[in-house]
Amino acid sequence: MDMARTVLRRLIQFFLSFYPPPAPPPFVAPPVSNEDLEYADLAIIDLSKASTETGRQALAAQVVKAMATHGFFYVINHGYTQDQTTRIFSIANLTFDGVDAEEKKAYMGQSGAVYEGYKPRQTWRIEDGVQDQIEHYNVNRQVRKREHPVALRPYLQEIEAFSHHNHFNVLHPILRLLALGLELPEDTLVDQHTFEAAGETSVRFMKYYPRSEAEEQLTKKVWLKGHTDIGSVTILWSQPVGGLQILSPDGAWRWVRHMDNALVINAGDVLTFLCGGFYPATRHRVVQPPADQVGLPRLGVFYFSMADDDVKLVPHEESPVLKRVGIERLCSDDEAPTMEEWRKNRTIAYGSSQLIPSVREKGVEEEIISGVVVKHYN
């Protein structure tokens, strides 16, 4: 029965592919900020050079350096044209502006342990009783695993292609560079991040709505508290509304500058686990956009990657690099969580758990997840 349904769906998809859907209502991105801000000076990785072994060795050295300094870098020449990227942002915007409240409710996540479908605004605690003003729509990389709102259905093929693109043309090449940086066989991390296995690597559309002056004051303009990402590598499709800041090793928050059709890449907790602290999860937050962009909504498109659910989060101690520099463990190998445990516990706790001020670090709050200290930064 399932088989018959799949064949029928494939047939329909095949015939529909001759009739491309109408363009989504165009999302016109606002101009970049002209404010004089302190920007982080991030490396630019030209991914078109990853097609040869020599190219990959050179890029791996750049990535190791970028990870040791800011923990963030740009990727350019990733294979999507500006037009393709613009169209994905239009589809992302349609997800929020083209679906009414009732339908959104029907496509909300069913569990606090996994991001799926819509997350309405005001579900995460920020500060002083103020909740977030962020709406998001999370799509598992296997896009057709779930149903989607009517407005998105004409674009599922494009979202599917986008998910594949992120996974195979961006995530995997980056994981190869990270493995090379540890002098591991190239596919060591790729093999732990398959497309087919059970897991929650996802595309996410995200929209931040401007907040009231009272909310801005109570939260000191913080829209999304300082954090590290739950997964391994986060791919952020650069967009012009500022607000993203990274915490540099010198303790200063610096802005991330928009670059047209570039990707902003950062490491999450899972890379810290798997790579024994060699690529530390990077600390970042989102604040109110700069003065000349105040009042604008802020639309984001992401690919949040995680290891396959059954991967045990222990370091690759066979790495010659880790043998030389030493391994930093977040917990003992015996107690290390699986990817599935880690993502579920982190997701349940996010924005709802009671955080405890750190006794060691100023401006840091902590919680314990799967026996590991998770920090939040103010």
Ligand SMILES: O=C(O)CCC(=O)C(=O)O
């Ligand atoms: O909106 C952004 O630029 C960053 C969002 C973010 O850090 C996250 O969702 O984990």
Ligand SMILES: [Fe+2]
């Ligand atoms: Fe993040």
